[in-house]
Amino acid sequence: MTSQRHEARLPVARDRSGAAKAPAARGTHKPARGTQALLLTALALGGVLTVFPLLWVAMSSLKRPDEILKVPVQLFPEDWTNFDNFIALFAEHNFGRYITNSFIVSSIGIISSLVIAMLAAYAFSFHKFRFKEPMFVLVLALFMVPPEALVIPQYLMLSKVGLVNTYLGLAFPDLFTVLGVYLLRQFMEGIPYSYVEAARVDGAGELRILARIITPMVAPAIAVFVIIKFLFTWNVFLWPLLVAQDESMYTVTVGLVNFAGSEFNQWNLINAATVISMIPTIILFVTLQRYLVKGVAMSGIK
Amino acid sequence: MQHQRERILTFKRRATPWALLSPTIFFVGILFVIPIVYNVYISFFDWSVMRPSTFVGFANYVDVLRSSRFENAFGNTVLFALITVPIGLALALALAAGIHKLMIKRGSALIRALYFAPVVASLTAVAFVWLWIFNPSYGLANQLMTALGLPGQGWLTSTDQVIPSLAIMQIWARLGFNAIILLAGLNAIDNSYYEAARLDGAGSWRMFRSITFPLLNRQLVLVLSVETMTALKLFELPFAATKGGPVNASTSMVMEIYDQAFRYDRWGVSAVYVLVLFVFVMVVTGLMRKVFSRDVSEA
Numbered sequence: 001m002t003s004q005r006h007e008a009r010l011p012v013a014r015d016r017s018g019a020a021k022a023p024a025a026r027g028t029h030k031p032a033r034g035t036q037a038l039l040l041t042a043l044a045l046g047g048v049l050t051v052f053p054l055l056w057v058a059m060s061s062l063k064r065p066d067e068i069l070k071v072p073v074q075l076f077p078e079d080w081t082n083f084d085n086f087i088a089l090f091a092e093h094n095f096g097r098y099i100t101n102s103f104i105v106s107s108i109g110i111i112s113s114l115v116i117a118m119l120a121a122y123a124f125s126f127h128k129f130r131f132k133e134p135m136f137v138l139v140l141a142l143f144m145v146p147p148e149a150l151v152i153p154q155y156l157m158l159s160k161v162g163l164v165n166t167y168l169g170l171a172f173p174d175l176f177t178v179l180g181v182y183l184l185r186q187f188m189e190g191i192p193y194s195y196v197e198a199a200r201v202d203g204a205g206e207l208r209i210l211a212r213i214i215t216p217m218v219a220p221a222i223a224v225f226v227i228i229k230f231l232f233t234w235n236v237f238l239w240p241l242l243v244a245q246d247e248s249m250y251t252v253t254v255g256l257v258n259f260a261g262s263e264f265n266q267w268n269l270i271n272a273a274t275v276i277s278m279i280p281t282i283i284l285f286v287t288l289q290r291y292l293v294k295g296v297a298m299s300g301i302k
Numbered sequence: 303m304q305h306q307r308e309r310i311l312t313f314k315r316r317a318t319p320w321a322l323l324s325p326t327i328f329f330v331g332i333l334f335v336i337p338i339v340y341n342v343y344i345s346f347f348d349w350s351v352m353r354p355s356t357f358v359g360f361a362n363y364v365d366v367l368r369s370s371r372f373e374n375a376f377g378n379t380v381l382f383a384l385i386t387v388p389i390g391l392a393l394a395l396a397l398a399a400g401i402h403k404l405m406i407k408r409g410s411a412l413i414r415a416l417y418f419a420p421v422v423a424s425l426t427a428v429a430f431v432w433l434w435i436f437n438p439s440y441g442l443a444n445q446l447m448t449a450l451g452l453p454g455q456g457w458l459t460s461t462d463q464v465i466p467s468l469a470i471m472q473i474w475a476r477l478g479f480n481a482i483i484l485l486a487g488l489n490a491i492d493n494s495y496y497e498a499a500r501l502d503g504a505g506s507w508r509m510f511r512s513i514t515f516p517l518l519n520r521q522l523v524l525v526l527s528v529e530t531m532t533a534l535k536l537f538e539l540p541f542a543a544t545k546g547g548p549v550n551a552s553t554s555m556v557m558e559i560y561d562q563a564f565r566y567d568r569w570g571v572s573a574v575y576v577l578v579l580f581v582f583v584m585v586v587t588g589l590m591r592k593v594f595s596r597d598v599s600e601a
Contacts, residue, residue: 043400047416057431073445116325123322142334148535148556149580152563152572153337176329235424237538253426257542274430281422297486
């Protein structure tokens with residue numbers, strides 16, 4: 001159990017130790033210094049090139065309306081502390097509201113899908129019942145159903161019960177996520193059955209065992225799931241485009257597209273709006289990168 | 303009495319997992335099963351949200367499959383997938399292999415972060431990032447072309463270049479994600495295979511072909527099928543960057559789904575598009591799994 005926790009908590013450390021082990025293990029075959037330097041240069045160059053469009057948008061968002069349309073293109077903004085565009089988006093436009101909406105919708109989706117996935121993963125990990133594996137496979141198969149293939153009937157269902165233009169309606173397809181069941185089961189399977197058995201003998205109820213014993217043990221998996229789920233929900237576009245019909249219900253993605261469509265050629269503002277829409281996920285990425293990378297990597301390894 | 307108590311206990315023990323799974327079953331029902339069935343039902347109607355709907359049999363199917371709009375949207379979407387999937391996969395594999403081979407103590411996390419950063423941007427944000435770069439008058443792309451002594455291009459405003467331009471955006475946005483999955487796969491391969499092969503005198507290309515490639519099969523097939531699915535549900539990029547233009551040159555299947563329902567109130571037609579896309583995605587990704595999956599369980 002200790003190793004399980006350790007491994008889950010320090011994904012990067014494990015990766016690094018894996019990488020550090022490699023040269024020794026390759027033993028006789030020492031990589032040439034020149035090749036390594038060349039590889040490093042190529043990778044660093046490619047990396048800078050990859051991240052450059054993001055930097056370019058960030059720098060463009062600091063330019064004045066006349067400055068941004070200069071030809072030839074100026075790489076750097078003249079004033080690095082010119083936040084006029086951002087101020088305008090919050091003061092004269094509704095971006096504060098869009099961000100709040102996105103946070104509300106993401107929170108509803110995260111909480112609901114996490115609770116449901118915890119219950120399901122617990123059943124799959126610590127209970128024996130008929131059709132267990134076939135059911136798990138069936139749930140996993142839903143992974144491959146593109147959400148876009150469900151929006152039309154889902155929308156019609158939602159409008160029948162009057163949930164269009166509500167937060168619950170916006171969060172509707174995110175209330176449950178297959179990924180959660182999968183990720184949490186992976187982690188729960190690593191917990192020895194004896195822990196659960198001992199608690200049962202002591203007379204603890206199933207929900208109590210799940211909340212008090214299992215949940216703290218799978219905390220890293222929960223973190224991974226919450227981050228990935230936040231990323232997905234924050235970035236989703238088609239569904240809120242259909243469901244948020246009043247401007248006051250727009251999420252960030254819908255607000256951004258709508259704004260860019262109405263402010264044709266105001267590139268200083270469009271760039272700033274793009275930056276605003278990315279700020280929360282960029283912060284998440286910078287601070288919790290190891291969990292995010294771990295989550296992506298885990299969804300690829302069985 | 304005793305007997306009955308035992309029966310209650312047995313029932314409780316048997317029912318617990320189902321109780322725990324009931325929310326999952328409920329949501330699988332209302333989010334997946336009912337919508338899929340409902341969608342098939344709608345597809346047989348001239349369905350409107352304004353006026354009463356009438357049953358039309360297979361008329362919507364015939365309409366869609368014969369229409370030039372369908373041909374155009376399907377063609378654009380498939381072309382987009384044919385560009386993004388192979389290039390995206392090859393780049394991700396090269397990148398993952400490069401990072402895997404890199405043996406520096408510090409800085410490798412930073413390099414990974416540089417490639418992964420675009421992954422956290424929404425596709426709508428990606429659309430505007432590149433719409434600005436591809437701007438024919440003020441964009442960086444044409445500025446660069448001029449600097450290199452090349453003529454400026456139309457990019458997203460040219461009917462021939464719009465799909466390749468959108469493909470560049472998608473490949474850029476997805477590269478880090480795919481590379482991380484492949485990198486995790488590479489890290490999971492036991493080094494002893496390589497040692498043994500080296501003792502047998504195998505070169506690096508041979509080792510890549512005979513060890514890395516088969517042992518990475520699971521991740522490669524995963525990336526391949528996920529990328530294919532992602533490409534076929536193309537929507538945000540053209541919706542935000544081109545509105546499907548110029549002259550419908552970048553209209554995708556999902557854009558048609560949206561337009562038919564929300565712009566033309568033809569929900570039955572939209573439902574047919576949904577079904578065609580759904581079946582196509584399932585068949586293509588299913589075939590990929592079947593054709594490319596190799597069982598490499600260590601014997």
